[in-house]
Amino acid sequence: MASKIDLHIHTTASDGTMSPEELVGRAKRAGLGVLAVTDHDTMAGVDSAVSAGAALGVEVIPGIEISTDYRGEDVHVLGYGLDAAHPALREVLNWVQEDRRRRNERIARRMQADGIHISLAELEAEHPGATIGRPHFARVLVEQGRAQSVSDAFHRFLDPGKPYYLPRTYLPIARGIEIIRRCGGAAVLAHPLQYGYSPAELRRLVAEAAAFGVAGMEIYYTGYDAGQRGALSDLAAEFGLFATGGSDFHGANKPQIVLGALDVPEQCLTDLKAWLGRAGV
Numbered sequence: 001m002a003s004k005i006d007l008h009i010h011t012t013a014s015d016g017t018m019s020p021e022e023l024v025g026r027a028k029r030a031g032l033g034v035l036a037v038t039d040h041d042t043m044a045g046v047d048s049a050v051s052a053g054a055a056l057g058v059e060v061i062p063g064i065e066i067s068t069d070y071r072g073e074d075v076h077v078l079g080y081g082l083d084a085a086h087p088a089l090r091e092v093l094n095w096v097q098e099d100r101r102r103r104n105e106r107i108a109r110r111m112q113a114d115g116i117h118i119s120l121a122e123l124e125a126e127h128p129g130a131t132i133g134r135p136h137f138a139r140v141l142v143e144q145g146r147a148q149s150v151s152d153a154f155h156r157f158l159d160p161g162k163p164y165y166l167p168r169t170y171l172p173i174a175r176g177i178e179i180i181r182r183c184g185g186a187a188v189l190a191h192p193l194q195y196g197y198s199p200a201e202l203r204r205l206v207a208e209a210a211a212f213g214v215a216g217m218e219i220y221y222t223g224y225d226a227g228q229r230g231a232l233s234d235l236a237a238e239f240g241l242f243a244t245g246g247s248d249f250h251g252a253n254k255p256q257i258v259l260g261a262l263d264v265p266e267q268c269l270t271d272l273k274a275w276l277g278r279a280g281v
């Protein structure tokens with residue numbers, strides 16, 4: 001049996017709950033032969049995952065998921081096959097991490113003012129080198145019995161408009177796409193149906209992202225049905241984008257997403273590799 005593929009996975013380098021090594025072991029047991037590690041705004045988990053993959057016979061594609069600003073909304077761009085050590089990438093990611101840190105300090109202060117026991121220093125010590133974001137605050141709220149689950153914590157405290165939500169300064173989408181390309185990677189529009197757009201708005205997003213240099217679009221994604229995949233495939237074909245697919249596995253932070261449960265066609269990997277090959281990577 002051909003092994004399965006999953007091109008969208010988070011580890012403890014961002015807001016997943018499995019370390020890169022643990023993830024690769026679980027992926028192997030779940031029948032995955034190829035996976036991409038795509039942590040939010042960091043590639044800190046990639047090296048460990050690649051080493052673990054080499055030992056276990058699982059191919060690990062270096063990746064990232066960058067949060068960008070598209071017309072005031074938080075739109076995610078995936079990058080594949082990019083050089084984690086590229087100075088331009090390091091510079092941009094340092095800027096993003098500093099911005100996140102300032103925001104995290106403000107979130108922690110707001111929570112403290114409400115009598116919640118939280119320390120950003122402790123959180124950082126518990127998650128060394130990780131992109132700390134709202135999911136980490138959500139877990140603290142769950143651990144302290146103030147929320148039933150991570151998604152309950154988002155719903156009541158951390159979603160936009162809720163008491164512990166604070167905006168960040170997002171990278172403009174054009175810049176996110178450009179940096180991935182400059183560092184030798186393929187830029188892919190992540191989970192296009194997660195932004196709440198009408199068909200016309202989505203079409204505009206795809207058109208503009210394609211004009212900025214996006215090469216692919218995520219079409220196979222946890223929860224997308226055949227009709228939705230069909231509509232997305234048509235849109236991708238119209239703008240000359242290849243299809244990719246991934247589960248967006250986060251471990252216990254999104255317990256409804258199960259490793260190995262999503263079917264991603266082999267063609268996605270073939271097309272991604274062909275694109276990277278043509279780009280001379």
Ligand code: AMP
Nearest residue numbers: 015067132133134135150151154253254
């Ligand atoms: P941040 O980047 O810090 O603003 O956090 C946003 C991230 O939180 C998203 O990329 C998701 O991975 C995660 N997230 C958003 N909403 C939820 C939710 N309801 N349950 C679990 N994770 C969520």
Ligand code: ZN
Nearest residue numbers: 010015040250
């Ligand atoms: Zn996440």
Ligand code: FE
Nearest residue numbers: 065076190191
């Ligand atoms: Fe995302």
Ligand code: FE
Nearest residue numbers: 008010065248
């Ligand atoms: Fe993701």
